[in-house]
Amino acid sequence: MYIAHVRELDKEIQPVNAHLLGVQRLAEQFGGKLGLKHVAGLAGLLHDLGKYSDRFQQYIDVVAFHPEWPQPKRGEVDHSTAGGRLLFSLLHHKESTFCEKLLAEIVGNAILSHHSNLQDYLSPEIKSDYLRRVQDTNLPEYELAVERFYQDTMSEEELIHYIHTAVDELEKFTNRTPEQSFFLTKYIFSCLVDADRTDTRCFEEQIEAEESTDHLLLFDTYYRRLIDQLATFKGKNNPSERINMLRAQMSEQCDVFATERPSGIYTLSIPTGGGKTLASLRYALRHARKYKKQRIIYVVPYTTIIEQNADEVRKILKDNEHILEHHSNIIEDESNGLEDGDEADDGLITNKEKLKLARDNWDSPIIFTTLVQFLNVFYAKGNRNTRRMHNLSHSVIVFDEVQKVPIHCISLFNEALNFLKQEAHCSVLLCTATQPTLEGVKHSLLKDRDGEIVPNLSEVAKAFKRVELIDHTKVPMTNETLADWIHDEVHGWGSTLVILNTKSVVKDLYKRLKDGPLPVYHLSTSMCAAHRKQKLEEIRHLLDQQIPFICVTTQLIEAGVDVSFKCVIRSLAGLDSVAQAAGRCNRHGEDVSRNVYIINHTEEAISRLEEIKVGKDVSSHVLARFKKKADQYEGNLLLPKAMSEYFRYYYTRMETNLNYYVKEIDKEMTKLLMSLSQENDYVTHYQKKNGTRFPLILNGSYKTAAEHFKVIDQNTTSVLVPYGGGKELIAQLNSGAWLEDVSKFFRQAQQYTVNLYSQEREQLIRDNAIVTHLDGMIYELKENWYSDEYGVDLKGEGGMDFMGW
Incomplete structure (x- = not known):
C-alpha cells in the first residue's frame, strides 16, 4: 500500500490510489459544470502522482510513525512535479495539436501549483518556472512513480483514452484568446484545489462524501417567503404611500425581467431608498429557479453592508443556516519560501493542516461577501482564495453599489465579469442608484443591450426626490x-x-x-x-x-x-x-x-x-x-444625466489608472495575464535571448501578478477582537482545547474581527497587544487595545471605557 495521508488521531492510512481517484471524482463534478469534466478530472487524477516514489513513502513513514527519529525537513520531497511532467511528455511535442499543448499547460500548471500559486509561464526575468518544473527539475524516481501509477491507479491505455476525451472537451470550449485561457487555468486550478482539500478533509473527518443541499428546492421556499413578506408591506399604511407604490412596481419589474431575459449582465438602477435589496433578491430567486442556478452571491463594497443586508435577508427568508457572510479570511495562506510549494502537504494531517482544510469554499446557497474577496478569487495569491472560483459558476451574482469598484481594478473587474457571463453561465446584476459607465472604458464590460430593468429612470428618480x-x-x-x-x-x-x-x-x-x-x-x-x-x-x-x-x-x-x-x-x-x-x-x-x-x-x-x-x-x-x-x-x-457626465469625466481623468499598473515591474496587470505572444515583450526578449521560438502557447506571468495584486493599497490582517461574543471565541482559543468544528468557528469569528493595516499590526505587536494562536495562524487583540468608542485603540486605552474611566 502506497501512503497519501496519515490521520494523526488514529494513524489510519489513506492510500495514494484512493486519494487520486477521490480527488478525480470531485474535480470531475466541479469541472463538469462548464463541460470540462475530464479536463478538471485529469488534474485530480495526476496531482499527487509523485507520492508513488520511494523517497516520499520513506518520508511519510518517518514523519507519521517514527517521531522519535531525526525528522526530515518538511516539504523536502517534491511530489507535485511528476504529474505535470507526465502530461508534458505525453502532449507537448512539435506534432501535437494546439489543444493538446494547451491541455498540458493548463492542467500541468494546476498540478505543479496545487500547494502554492500558479507558476509563471514566462516571468519578468524572462524565465519559465513552468518549463523548469516539467523539463529540468531533478526527479530521480520519476519513472518509478509513473510505473506504479499505471499499476495501482490507472493503466497507460486508460489514461491515454481519458486524455483524448479531455482534449475533445477543450476543443469545444476554447476560443483561443489569452483572456479565456487565463480564467480557464484559474478555474481548473480551483477545481483541483477544492477537490484535493475536500477529499483530504473527508478522510480526516471519516465521512464518505460532502453533504449536498438541494439549492433549487431552497430557492422555491425562499421565493414564497419573500412574496409573502412583500404582500404584508402592501397592507401597511405609510405616509410615503407613493414611494411604496413605486417600490412595489420596481420589485415586480425585477420579477418579470428575471424570467423573460436569459443570463447576462444587467443593471438595476433603483434610487436610494427604493428597496434595492429586496428587489434584487426577488430577481435573483426568480432567475435562479427559472434557469437552475446553483447559488446567489451578493458582492458589496463594505462589510457594513454585509451585516445589514444579510440580517434583512435572513429575517425574510427565515433561515440562519444556509446564508453565509464572508467578510475576510480569518486565516491566510502562508508562504514560507519553499520554491515548489510541497511544504503544504507532507502527508500527516496535523491540527494546523485541519485549519487549512476547513470548509471555506463558498458552497452555501446564498453568500454575502465583499468586493475585495470577490476580486481575490481571480487575482490574489493564496489557493484559499482561488479554491472558491468554481463555485461562482451557474450563479446569480448581485453587485450592490457597483460604483465602489476601486479604480485601479476596473479593467480586471470587467474581464472577470465577462468570463462569468460568457463561459461560466452566470447572470450578473449591477445594482446602484449611481450607475458607473463601465462599458465605456478600454477593457469594457459586456453589458447586455437594453439591460436596465427599470424603465424611465429619470422619471423614477424625480419621483424619489x-x-x-x-x-x-x-x-x-x-x-x-x-x-x-x-x-x-x-x-x-x-x-x-x-x-x-x-x-x-x-x-x-x-x-x-x-x-x-x-x-x-x-x-x-x-x-x-x-x-x-x-x-x-x-x-x-x-x-x-x-x-x-x-x-x-x-x-x-x-x-x-x-x-x-x-x-x-x-x-x-x-x-x-x-x-x-x-x-x-x-x-x-x-x-x-x-x-x-x-x-x-x-x-x-x-x-x-x-x-x-x-x-x-x-x-x-x-x-x-x-x-x-x-x-x-x-x-x-441626483438624476442619471449628471451622474453619467460625472463618470465620463472621472474615467477620463483616471484613464491611466483603470488598468492595474504594477510599478515594481513597469507592467499593466492585464498584460501580465492576458496578452497574445506577439504583443508580449517578454516573449520577444526570450526569443532573442535563446535564439529560438518560445515553445509554449501561454505566456502569462500568473505567479508574479498574484504576488503584486492588492485590491486596497495596503495589505491587511484579520485580528479577533474582545468584543461581545468575540470574548467567548478568544476564551475558547486560550483554553487549549482543539476546535472540533473549525468551519463553524470561522463563521462565528467573522463578526468579531477587524482588518489591520500592516503598520497598525506591527505597532500592536511591538506593544505586546497581540496574541497568536495555532502556530501564528490566528491573531487575538488584547482587551485594553479595544475601545467601546473607537474600536481598535492603538494607544492601549480601550479598557478604560469598560471601567467607566
Missing part, C-alpha cells in the same frame, strides 16, 4: 468651524449625519462634539462587525423615537445602510458618494424635503487618496457647470 443639495463649499471648513456650525444649527436640523473622508478627522470631530448638549455617535471600520451592528441598532432606535442626535462617520455608512436622518453634511467627494450620502437623508419621504449640505473640508489628508481627490475635483467641476446651466441637468444633480 426627497432632498435638496445645498452647495456649502464656497467657504472652506476646519473641524473647529464645522463643530461650531453644527452646535449652532443642530437643534433646528434634528438628527444629523456628518460624513467625512478620513478616519482621523472623523475621530477628532467626534471628540469636539461629544461634550455638547446632544448624544453623539461614532462609527468606524476600526470596529468589528458586531460592534458596528450594535451602534447602528442604537442609532435606529433614536431615529425611530425622533430624538435629536449626531452621528459622525466615514463613507462606510453611505452604501446600503438603511438609516434616515433629518439632515446630512457631506464633505466634498465624488458625486456618486454625495448621492449615496443624500440617500441617508429623509430616506423614506417622512418629510416633503430635507437638506443635504456639501462642505469643503480643509483638514482631510487626501493627497495620497487619489480616487477621493480626483472625485472631489470632478464633482467641483460638475457643481460649477450646474450653477451656470442647471436646466441641462433638469435642475437636479
Whole structure:
C-alpha cells in the first residue's frame, strides 16, 4: 500500500490510489459544470502522482510513525512535479495539436501549483518556472512513480483514452484568446484545489462524501417567503404611500425581467431608498429557479453592508443556516519560501493542516461577501482564495453599489465579469442608484443591450426626490468651524449625519462634539462587525423615537445602510458618494424635503487618496457647470444625466489608472495575464535571448501578478477582537482545547474581527497587544487595545471605557 495521508488521531492510512481517484471524482463534478469534466478530472487524477516514489513513502513513514527519529525537513520531497511532467511528455511535442499543448499547460500548471500559486509561464526575468518544473527539475524516481501509477491507479491505455476525451472537451470550449485561457487555468486550478482539500478533509473527518443541499428546492421556499413578506408591506399604511407604490412596481419589474431575459449582465438602477435589496433578491430567486442556478452571491463594497443586508435577508427568508457572510479570511495562506510549494502537504494531517482544510469554499446557497474577496478569487495569491472560483459558476451574482469598484481594478473587474457571463453561465446584476459607465472604458464590460430593468429612470428618480443639495463649499471648513456650525444649527436640523473622508478627522470631530448638549455617535471600520451592528441598532432606535442626535462617520455608512436622518453634511467627494450620502437623508419621504449640505473640508489628508481627490475635483467641476446651466441637468444633480457626465469625466481623468499598473515591474496587470505572444515583450526578449521560438502557447506571468495584486493599497490582517461574543471565541482559543468544528468557528469569528493595516499590526505587536494562536495562524487583540468608542485603540486605552474611566 502506497501512503497519501496519515490521520494523526488514529494513524489510519489513506492510500495514494484512493486519494487520486477521490480527488478525480470531485474535480470531475466541479469541472463538469462548464463541460470540462475530464479536463478538471485529469488534474485530480495526476496531482499527487509523485507520492508513488520511494523517497516520499520513506518520508511519510518517518514523519507519521517514527517521531522519535531525526525528522526530515518538511516539504523536502517534491511530489507535485511528476504529474505535470507526465502530461508534458505525453502532449507537448512539435506534432501535437494546439489543444493538446494547451491541455498540458493548463492542467500541468494546476498540478505543479496545487500547494502554492500558479507558476509563471514566462516571468519578468524572462524565465519559465513552468518549463523548469516539467523539463529540468531533478526527479530521480520519476519513472518509478509513473510505473506504479499505471499499476495501482490507472493503466497507460486508460489514461491515454481519458486524455483524448479531455482534449475533445477543450476543443469545444476554447476560443483561443489569452483572456479565456487565463480564467480557464484559474478555474481548473480551483477545481483541483477544492477537490484535493475536500477529499483530504473527508478522510480526516471519516465521512464518505460532502453533504449536498438541494439549492433549487431552497430557492422555491425562499421565493414564497419573500412574496409573502412583500404582500404584508402592501397592507401597511405609510405616509410615503407613493414611494411604496413605486417600490412595489420596481420589485415586480425585477420579477418579470428575471424570467423573460436569459443570463447576462444587467443593471438595476433603483434610487436610494427604493428597496434595492429586496428587489434584487426577488430577481435573483426568480432567475435562479427559472434557469437552475446553483447559488446567489451578493458582492458589496463594505462589510457594513454585509451585516445589514444579510440580517434583512435572513429575517425574510427565515433561515440562519444556509446564508453565509464572508467578510475576510480569518486565516491566510502562508508562504514560507519553499520554491515548489510541497511544504503544504507532507502527508500527516496535523491540527494546523485541519485549519487549512476547513470548509471555506463558498458552497452555501446564498453568500454575502465583499468586493475585495470577490476580486481575490481571480487575482490574489493564496489557493484559499482561488479554491472558491468554481463555485461562482451557474450563479446569480448581485453587485450592490457597483460604483465602489476601486479604480485601479476596473479593467480586471470587467474581464472577470465577462468570463462569468460568457463561459461560466452566470447572470450578473449591477445594482446602484449611481450607475458607473463601465462599458465605456478600454477593457469594457459586456453589458447586455437594453439591460436596465427599470424603465424611465429619470422619471423614477424625480419621483424619489426627497432632498435638496445645498452647495456649502464656497467657504472652506476646519473641524473647529464645522463643530461650531453644527452646535449652532443642530437643534433646528434634528438628527444629523456628518460624513467625512478620513478616519482621523472623523475621530477628532467626534471628540469636539461629544461634550455638547446632544448624544453623539461614532462609527468606524476600526470596529468589528458586531460592534458596528450594535451602534447602528442604537442609532435606529433614536431615529425611530425622533430624538435629536449626531452621528459622525466615514463613507462606510453611505452604501446600503438603511438609516434616515433629518439632515446630512457631506464633505466634498465624488458625486456618486454625495448621492449615496443624500440617500441617508429623509430616506423614506417622512418629510416633503430635507437638506443635504456639501462642505469643503480643509483638514482631510487626501493627497495620497487619489480616487477621493480626483472625485472631489470632478464633482467641483460638475457643481460649477450646474450653477451656470442647471436646466441641462433638469435642475437636479441626483438624476442619471449628471451622474453619467460625472463618470465620463472621472474615467477620463483616471484613464491611466483603470488598468492595474504594477510599478515594481513597469507592467499593466492585464498584460501580465492576458496578452497574445506577439504583443508580449517578454516573449520577444526570450526569443532573442535563446535564439529560438518560445515553445509554449501561454505566456502569462500568473505567479508574479498574484504576488503584486492588492485590491486596497495596503495589505491587511484579520485580528479577533474582545468584543461581545468575540470574548467567548478568544476564551475558547486560550483554553487549549482543539476546535472540533473549525468551519463553524470561522463563521462565528467573522463578526468579531477587524482588518489591520500592516503598520497598525506591527505597532500592536511591538506593544505586546497581540496574541497568536495555532502556530501564528490566528491573531487575538488584547482587551485594553479595544475601545467601546473607537474600536481598535492603538494607544492601549480601550479598557478604560469598560471601567467607566
